[in-house]
Amino acid sequence: MVYLHEFHLANELEMGGSHTHELEVKWKPRDGIFFKVNFDGAMKKNNYDGIRVMIRDNRGGIVASMIELIQQNNDSDLVECLALWKAVRFARDLGI
Numbered sequence: 001m002v003y004l005h006e007f008h009l010a011n012e013l014e015m016g017g018s019h020t021h022e023l024e025v026k027w028k029p030r031d032g033i034f035f036k037v038n039f040d041g042a043m044k045k046n047n048y049d050g051i052r053v054m055i056r057d058n059r060g061g062i063v064a065s066m067i068e069l070i071q072q073n074n075d076s077d078l079v080e081c082l083a084l085w086k087a088v089r090f091a092r093d094l095g096i
Contacts, residue, residue, distance in 0.1 A: 034058050035096045039087035041079035047072050051083040053090050066090055 006023060035055055042050045048069040055063045070082065 030058055032058065035063060035091070037087050037091050037096075039083045041076070041081075041083035043074075043076055043079055044072065049073065049079045051079070051086050053083070053087045055091060055094070055096060063096075064090070064094055 009023065035057060037053065037055050039051070039053045042052070044050060049072050051068045051070060052066070054065040057063050066086075068086065070079075073079065
């Protein structure tokens with residue numbers, strides 16, 4: 001319900017509501033052990049595209065990362081899909 005309340009407050013401010021509210025939002029790590037996998041595919045001007053994968057633990061620490069150049073293919077959706085596939089394989093190979 002906190003998210004819904006924040007959503008209503010944000011929309012009220014955007015719509016020019018007369019109320020102003022300050023929200024104190026602090027990040028805190030989740031309990032337990034988990035990993036977050038971030039990935040990105042980027043198209044370059046040269047003959048290669050790039051893929052980046054970063055895996056973090058529940059405290060935000062970097063566990064592993066990788067960068068790979070791939071042959072350029074002129075399709076940004078395909079580069080993103082390849083980045084997702086590489087991220088899943090990378091995490092699997094690490095046993096995550």
